[in-house]
Amino acid sequence: MNDTATRARQSAIYLLDQILGEHRLMSECLAAGALDKLAAEDRARAQRLALDTLRGLERADRMLNKHLQKKPPLPVLNALRLGVVELAGGEAAHGVVNSMVEITARSRRHGRLKGLVNAVLRKVAVDTSKHWELLRVPRLPKWLRTPLAQAWGANAVAGMERAHFAGAPLDLTLKPGATAAEGNMLPTGSVRIDGPVQVTALPGYEAGDWWVQDAAAALPARVLAAQPGEAVLDLCAAPGGKTLQLAAQGAVVTALDLSESRMRRVRENLDRTGLSAELVVGDALEHQGSYDAILLDAPCSATGTIRRHPDLPHAKDGSEFGELIELQARMLAHAHTLLKPGGRLVYCTCSLLPDEGEVQIEEVLEQFPDLSADRAALDLPGVKPGWITQEGGLRLRPDYWAERGGMDGFYIACLRKVG
Ligand SMILES: C[S@@+](CC[C@H](N)C(=O)[O-])C[C@H]1O[C@@H](n2cnc3c(N)ncnc32)[C@H](O)[C@@H]1O
Numbered sequence: 001m002n003d004t005a006t007r008a009r010q011s012a013i014y015l016l017d018q019i020l021g022e023h024r025l026m027s028e029c030l031a032a033g034a035l036d037k038l039a040a041e042d043r044a045r046a047q048r049l050a051l052d053t054l055r056g057l058e059r060a061d062r063m064l065n066k067h068l069q070k071k072p073p074l075p076v077l078n079a080l081r082l083g084v085v086e087l088a089g090g091e092a093a094h095g096v097v098n099s100m101v102e103i104t105a106r107s108r109r110h111g112r113l114k115g116l117v118n119a120v121l122r123k124v125a126v127d128t129s130k131h132w133e134l135l136r137v138p139r140l141p142k143w144l145r146t147p148l149a150q151a152w153g154a155n156a157v158a159g160m161e162r163a164h165f166a167g168a169p170l171d172l173t174l175k176p177g178a179t180a181a182e183g184n185m186l187p188t189g190s191v192r193i194d195g196p197v198q199v200t201a202l203p204g205y206e207a208g209d210w211w212v213q214d215a216a217a218a219l220p221a222r223v224l225a226a227q228p229g230e231a232v233l234d235l236c237a238a239p240g241g242k243t244l245q246l247a248a249q250g251a252v253v254t255a256l257d258l259s260e261s262r263m264r265r266v267r268e269n270l271d272r273t274g275l276s277a278e279l280v281v282g283d284a285l286e287h288q289g290s291y292d293a294i295l296l297d298a299p300c301s302a303t304g305t306i307r308r309h310p311d312l313p314h315a316k317d318g319s320e321f322g323e324l325i326e327l328q329a330r331m332l333a334h335a336h337t338l339l340k341p342g343g344r345l346v347y348c349t350c351s352l353l354p355d356e357g358e359v360q361i362e363e364v365l366e367q368f369p370d371l372s373a374d375r376a377a378l379d380l381p382g383v384k385p386g387w388i389t390q391e392g393g394l395r396l397r398p399d400y401w402a403e404r405g406g407m408d409g410f411y412i413a414c415l416r417k418v419g
Pocket residue numbers: 235236237238239240241242243256257258259262282283284285297298299300
């Protein structure tokens with residue numbers, strides 16, 4: 001198969017099979033080399049196709065259901081889903097149909113279903129975009145929709161689903177003094193670039209003038225506001241977006257992460273941007289020391305990042321979240337022991353679940369009477385008063401800034417230890 005579009009499509013279908021059939025995250029598939037044999041351009045295309053299909057999965061299934069008497073095997077269903085999504089996106093019908101038929105025909109197990117693929121996609125191809133637009137915005141699965149609706153209400157969840165379906169623009173954090181040749185400045189100071197771009201081709205990439213970081217993800221380090229020369233510990237640092245911000249603020253940064261491979265990315269990012277930090281590969285729960293400030297960006301459900309990772313609701317079912325919540329509480333308690341009197345601890349998670357944000361902070365404030373929530377630290381440009389929570393944290397949601405293209409879901413709190 002030498003047609004490059006078909007190769008990318010076949011790889012996208014493989015990713016969908018893994019995510020929807022084996023419940024693996026896209027990042028796990030990529031780390032395992034799922035796309036390593038493809039050229040860079042085909043790799044990017046395969047990923048984009050798989051992500052678009054996951055975002056539109058519910059609509060694709062609704063359109064296909066009308067033409068399928070029973071569900072075909074998953075790889076064939078995924079070829080059909082991808083076909084529908086591409087047709088809805090305006091791709092020429094003959095190219096899409098031929099490609100999906102060819103991919104199916106080459107399958108030893110499912111080749112006999114190529115006629116079905118051909119017939120169904122030809123039927124769908126009549127007026128796809130018109131029917132597509134009439135379907136409802138795809139919903140989150142129940143295991144996530146229910147707790148989110150309880151926490152934030154049905155309207156908010158509908159807004160989040162619109163944001164997830166729309167996907168995310170590209171946000172950059174600028175090094176102090178650097179300017180961006182493209183994009184718009186957001187109220188919180190990040191630069192937003194709409195439309196598809198090749199990151200490495202943007203001006204300033206080689207020079208390390210900026211790094212890619214969602215506008216919401218850029219706020220925890222702004223809340224921490226390290227002073228030049230302060231000893232700052234970044235407890236769960238990789239791939240290093242927040243480490244770069246702390247280093248750029250002039251702090252003496254120790255960046256720690258459990259994952260050696262992810263830590264290599266912190267090193268690459270520091271090298272590209274000419275910033276420095278001491279890197280430690282290790283377990284946050286065992287680290288010792290004494291710091292003026294600590295940033296704890298704890299491992300979490302990552303439910304705030306579904307705009308960019310639409311695989312997550314399909315690959316996960318919430319069953320691992322209890323362990324993560326326990327780990328976050330243990331990390332918070334350990335971070336408390338590493339903090340100098342008068343020091344500040346910024347806790348954050350890219351989660352939409354209060355159990356990983358508001359509730360953790362309520363509990364830690366009860367557990368440690370020498371900690372208090374520093375509300376003044378949240379008073380930053382672009383932060384709306386309505387985003388501040390009862391216990392003194394900052395709740396960010398993907399349905400915020402809808403008119404600007406949304407933001408990741410995040411929870412951030414700054415705790416100060418009595419001096
Ligand atoms: C949310 S990510 C951090 C993102 C990072 N702060 C940034 O801005 O790029 C969470 C990180 O926690 C790390 N991690 C998980 N368990 C850990 C542990 N016990 N000790 C240290 N790091 C851990 C993971 O390897 C992962 O890189």
